[in-house]
Amino acid sequence: MSVAGYVVPEDGVGALLELERLDPLTFRSLPHVGERVRLYGGEVAAQAVLAAGRTVPPGRPLNSFGVYYLLPGDSTVPVTYEVGTARDGGTFSTRTVKASQPGGTILVATASFQRPEGGLSHRVEPAPAPMPEALPELERALADDPVTLAWITEVTGRLLVEVRLPDGSLDGPGPGGHIAALRVWMRTRHRLADAPRTQAAGVVYLSDLLMLVASLRPHPHRVADGDVWFATIGHSVVLHAPARADDWLLYEVESDWADAGRCVTRGRLFDRTGQLCASTTQEAVLRVTERT
Structure with missing residues (x-):
């Protein structure tokens, strides 16, 4: 069309x-x-x-x-x-x-x-996670949570991306014991051009998705409940290795701080082989209408 x-x-x-x-x-x-x-x-x-x-x-x-x-x-x-x-x-x-x-x-x-060049090399590894093909689609994974399912289905449908939840939920605790952590497999729904700059732009496109959800993990609020308002202030991406945004990438996101109507999150994007492809940080406005 x-x-x-x-x-x-x-x-x-x-x-x-x-x-x-x-x-x-x-x-x-x-x-x-x-x-x-x-x-x-x-x-x-x-x-x-x-x-x-x-x-x-x-x-x-x-x-x-x-x-x-x-x-x-x-x-x-x-x-x-x-x-x-x-x-x-x-x-x-x-x-x-x-x-x-x-x-x-x-x-x-x-x-x-x-310009590409060599140098000292080290990188972190992702926490063990099921491969995306082994995970259920959102309709099955969130069948018992219709409010969250409706919210994330609208978001991913509008943005033309696919996601899988290695920990089974957007709201449950993730691995590793961090108070505010989230893991998501994600990719664009349609194939992108092979040009490296197009794929890099696709990674930037994906990197802004769902980061702020991690900031709600320690609190009795869910992004789908309608009492949370957020808006990104600043976002940064550092690319470490070529990655395809139209193949599955595992996003590990943690939020170390929220206060004063703001929150900060940081993330790591891994490809399906476990290679670290990008690191991200984000600052956002985070406001909640307290329930009465």
Whole structure:
């Protein structure tokens, strides 16, 4: 299905990330067809990664990306991405990105790209987890929790991703004894282009998903109950190894702190072989309407 001048979300994450080049340093997304909704932060971040990457010399994949969200985006309006060439060195290229809509700037970001090189090497291993193919789909895994099932089905359907729950729930305790931890297998529903920058953008797209759920684990609140309001302030991703966003990635997320109407989470993305592919951090507004 296609609609001239619009992106149809059902066409997949790859379609959502396509950009029109207006000049060497300016890019524009297509508006979504359908009703107006708040743009998913991971979509805007991933588009910013692709805009920045298209201005970088070849042979320099994304190594890190940091973003601040300033205003909610409107899905029915194109987003304009203005890229700044901060530096091109012998090894690293650095870019700034400003994403705007008629209401103002919705995102500012910095992206770093590195020419491959060798060096000292070590990495952590994931906690043992069942492979995603061995886990039930959400309808079975959450059959006894229709409220959470309805919430996560709406989210994953709208964002065109698939998830599996290695610990059987979004709300139960995870392994390792951390007071606020969550594990999720995730991937895009549709195949993405093989280009490394597209796959890296896909990883950034996924990395914004479900992180804040971990911050609720120590508290008598669930994200699906309707009394929790959150909005991401800042999000960062450091990439360690090439990964396919359209194959299963295991996301381990922990929240070490929440207070003052904010929370902080950190995550690790592993591929199905157990290789650490990316590390993430996120700061967000977290507010709860206390029950009476």
